[in-house]
Amino acid sequence: MAVRKLQCIPPAVRSVRTGIAAALPKQTKAIYLSPEWRGLISRLLAQRGRRCEVCGRTGCRIFGDHIHELKDGGAPLDPGNIRLLCGSCHSGKTARVRAIRTRETLTR
C-alpha cells in the first residue's frame, strides 16, 4: 500500500489580521473629572437617593446622565438636566440618542 502525504494547499482567501490596530483609549471628558461635577452628583444622590430614576434599581453603580446631552448643547451642571441612571438604563439611553444623532447627521 502506497503512503501518500497530505499536502497543505494555501487557502483561497487570505486571512486578515484585524487586531493590528488597537482601539483608542476611552477619553473621559474633563467635566466628569471636575470637582463641580462630582460635588453635584454627590448632592443629587443625597437628595434623590441612590437609585435609578427610570427603572428604580438600587444596589448598583448610578450614573449622572445628561438628559439633553452635552454634544447636543445640554447644560453640563444644571441639576434639571441630570437624571440618575443605572448602567443598563444609561447605556440604553446613550445608544438611542447616538442612533438618533447619527440618523439626523446622515439625512442632512
Ligand SMILES: [Zn+2]
Ligand atoms: Zn435603570
